[in-house]
Amino acid sequence: MVATSLVPSPAVAPLLLAVDFDGTITMRDTLHVIVDEYGRAGVWDELEPDLVAGRITIEEAMSEQFRTVTATPDEVSALIRQRAGVREGFTDLVQFAEQRGHRLVVMSAGFRSVIDLVMADLGLGHLEVVSNEAIFSADGCTLVFSDDRGELCELCDRRCKRHAMRVRHEGEPVVYVGDGISDRCVSGLADLVFARAGLAAWLDERDREYLPFDDFHQVIDGVKAFEAGERVAA
Ligand SMILES: [Mg+2]
Ligand SMILES: [Zn+2]
DSSP states (O other): OOOOOSSOOTTSOOOEEEEOIIIIIBSSOHHHHHHHHHSOTTHHHHHHHHHHTTSSOHHHHHHHHHHTOOOOHHHHHHHHHHHTOBOTTHHHHHHHHHHHTOEEEEEEEEEHHHHHHHHHHTTOTTSEEEEEEEEOOTTOOEEEOOSOSOSOOTTTSSOOHHHHHHHHOOSSOEEEEEOSGGGHHHHTTOSEEEEOHHHHHHHHHTTOOOEEOSSHHHHHHHHHHHHTTOOOOO
């Protein structure tokens, strides 16, 4: 069928769709998958008292943990392909966004090399991605935190995704899709939030509205309703 046009419909105002990667686009958190397979067990438990007490930052704790991950880039790629899983409908969401003229940005606290692998396999290597990076090696993994993360966020006292959203936002309505801790602050900047797992529980505790989702077809339907001006909060 050739009726579908890639020219954005002028009837629909452009949106900014920001989508988390781990546990949102993927079925499983790739950081957990990598650490479980190639990291030393128990590292996080050893670090947690220092982290909770504020003696080390989350970035330092993650770096310590990933230093124990001894795997080559090829081993990590094979593992991700085998275990990460891609949530149903993501490619359809990208196509929907492109047809409508909405901007879609992958906003991740995870690693560029892993995201690029998954996106390339999906034929979506052109998407804009915000993330950190991990350099995998048989001698241990080195994390590289993006220096494009701005100042400490006043809500969480970390360098969180709010900065990435603020520097990209051009005044259009924002839709955010996520599942975890890194999505908390930034979800407060969105006009429409899709949440699952820990993010959904956190929003519930605060009586904040969101739409639950298990796949991206539900996200597409929710965005269509939002475009049409329907009240879509759950
Ligand atoms: Mg996540
Ligand atoms: Zn924050």
